[in-house]
Amino acid sequence: MSEIHIQKMGKPGVIEASDGRLTLSVPIQIKRRSGRKLVTLPNGETIKPRPWDTTTTPLQLAVARGHRWQSMLESGEVKTMRELATREGVDNxxxxRMINLTLLPPWTVAAILDDTLPGHITLFDLAVDPPVVWATQPS
Known part of the structure; x- marks a missing residue:
């Protein structure tokens, strides 16, 4: 029967038990990034999830929501952000903040959609008071 034991990172190795079972030791780290778990190998390489295993990240959803809401305002479907907030059941x-995400530069949006944005950049960083000049925004 297979068992998984999580320990601190060590050295890789194989241990053979007296009954013929093998224990394989693989040093990896599992980190959370954008709500997903990523496996990091000892050399620092990150194993990307397969395309069919991925789900939409909260940051990707926020960008999509911001663009949808911006379109609703521009088309006249809703007249004000207050009306939109009431309709969506959220705070003004x-x-x-979500509409602020429509002001991000294309390279930042691409990094969000590709899930390659550095881990230290948060939704709060991007949505609250984003820089007006694209050159000063995170890339």
Whole structure:
């Protein structure tokens, strides 16, 4: 029967038990990034999830939501952000922050959609008071 024991990273190795079973030791780290678990090997290489195993990250959802809400405002479907917030059942400031995401530079949006944005950049960093000049925004 297979068992998984999680320990601190060590050296790789194989141990053979007296009954013929083998124990394989693989040093990896599992980190959370954008709500996903990523496996990091000892050399620092990160194993990317397979395309069919991925789910939409909260940051990707926020960008999509911001663009959808911006379209609703521009088309006249809703007149104000307050009306939009009431219709969506969220706070006015949340609507404002999500719409701020429509002002991100293309390279930042691409990094969000590709899930390659550095782990230290958060939704709060991007949505609250984003820089007006693209050159000063995270890339």
């Amino acid at each position: 400031s949340y609507v404002s």
